[in-house]
Amino acid sequence: MPDQTLEKGSISPGADSNTSKGVFTDDELLRTLSVSAAVPVEEPPDGGFLAWSQVVPAHIANMMSWGYGTGFAVFQLYYKETLGLPASQVSWIGSIQIFLCFVVGMVSGRLSDAGYSKHLYIGGAALTVFGMFVTSLATSYWQILLAQGFCSGIGGGLMFMPATANVATYFKKKRSLAVAFNGCGSSTGAILFPAVVQFLTPQIGFPWAVRVCGFISIFLAFIGFSILKPRELRRIPAPIVDWSAFKYMPYTMFCIGAFLIYFSLFTMLIYINSFARESIGLSERESINFVLITSAVAIPARPIFGYLADRYVGPVNTFGLSCIALGIMAFAWIGIRNRPEMYAYSVVMGFVNGAAQGIFSSAASSFVQDVRKMGTWIGMVFAICGFATLAGPPTMGAIIDASGGKYIWAQIWAGSTIVIGGILILVTSRMLMGKSTKVYMV
Template structure:
């Protein structure tokens, strides 16, 4: 976005004054026992590179591998639980949906704590809770036990881990923020390969309980490494509301949240049901169907940096999010024609690229609407909390449509494509509010 020069100077002055005022109320680092954070005083005070900054990208990549990759891999668990528990697809979907819901809802608290200077503590606490939920899942034998361990406990832990990554990356990068955030969120693909592959291929060898424990030990290794690398830079802001109600008076922010809500309502339908669709429609075996989810997640790893680079260089973050959302809607509609092995593999590649590009575009687009870095966490947390209600409803909605259609997927596919297209249109309205009717402008 392009601002008038006097507005930019005024914003600079207000930012410096407000940050300085916040700093006066802070205790000295030796009193609090926490490492002193680096103050961000203006738009030029961002490293936008360097070894420390890129180490944060690596750490946040690993955090996303757990916080988002674990949830995106629920399709493997969906298949196993459906076969072992003999329950309806919609009921099984609630486990993964609640996990993703709590992941998002927890972001309001986690984001506020990250803004207050407790990013490392929040990530460490979330790591412990997520590991606890994972190991308790290995002991569960009934639906309610799995629901509490994997759905509730793990969901809360992953949410606490995820939110500080946005604040940390945004404090180190300005001009290359979209690229850095995309590289960070590409961890979703990394985790979505590691965890489902571990679960699927070890179950026949050592059984489900020990397989989940092995996944927990992999997560433990990630936790130790990521927490060793983390070095938050954002200015601690000790006072402030849990919810910044003034943000809801900004039309672009509110309209953007509405579009993101629609986007995430439909998104996880593909992740949860690609395996069951392949078995029911395209004659895949349960073992061969796993390869589809692995392909989907593997393709997503390069998709996010690509969309981040395009957003920084040519498109602008909001434009990139809109375009990639349209691509995902087209992919959902194309799914209707898929019914063979070869076309399923082609769909897995296309779905993996478009959904990962869209998710990568979401973070940088929302960050572009937040000008004060000291409010990045709380504003992200507010958005993610609202989105959480979409994620908890999406897969069960799709499952209910499939059950009503006697196991046919056409209705759910049409629903997902239409909702995603409506999301892109809503995001386009937010863009119009920011830039007006100008088409060829980076926003």
């Protein structure tokens, strides 16, 4: 742990000259844990049916939380047309939904460490489904904001973090690949829910299209809850925010880098649609295709880079390099001039974005030195990134407005923040690993 207190089952960074720098080989880590009082060392299974089956509920949780929120573009178009509200006002619904998924994840992460993973999963799923059905009945802006923004956002935050942290506790050397597979849920959800709404609304109407999303979610949540089996670990008392984590400099630097990255990451996904309409001249409905395209190509990217992280590069290095590549894509955005270039760009950007987001949770878990605090430490990183996603879109919008509707300075801003964040992530990798290229924590 970052401080010098050795508690049961924890890791003391002062154990030897290597661990004092935060560097742990497998043997050193086991020896350090073995001298801890009374708690036996238990290696993660790192495979087997039970471990891999836990990817399923996590995948479903990501579908219902991040997937439903990331696919907000199709909802935004409908609300803008039917309610006659400015796009900036409508976008707050999606922004708040994503923000709450991040921030509530900090609380649910700590509660999952305390042994309440299944309670949080079913409670979050129920709240998310409730939000969908209430959205189908809503007729005014504030009703939609409460139902889809707050209700579904809180439900998603309660649901996804325990499932994601649970997967991380089952794996060590294959952790990046496993987390990448469950992270694919955000892409499959971002395809499924917008497609249902977009194609069923002309057939059965918007309210029933949203209810279909709700019924699908009930079915998926039942499967996920039935399979979810949190790993049995000795629980330790801890606050929701473990402030001692920030005494560990690699973790603090990682949080700063992740904040800068997520300040502009979701902003790119949000404004690519408006750019296609305003700068390329595409229709609003055609611009929604870019949400589906970027989500679709992200699906294969996540396990590919998860495998590379586990096998060759390491999760922190993979995340940092992927983010630098995403920042370069933000700069490349400046050169897009026509429809074919727009479609080609959305494919490449979606693939790179899938790589970056898919490895994020695994990279964050690399800094967790006590597996029993997995949800707490990852949740704190997500909460920090939540504030970044809330502030990012308004900032980029203000830059575009100040530039007279031109996107170039906003694109430069997005590229710069993401590249700087990626560089900081690579710095934390060197701090964490010394000369090694991979680190695996129990």
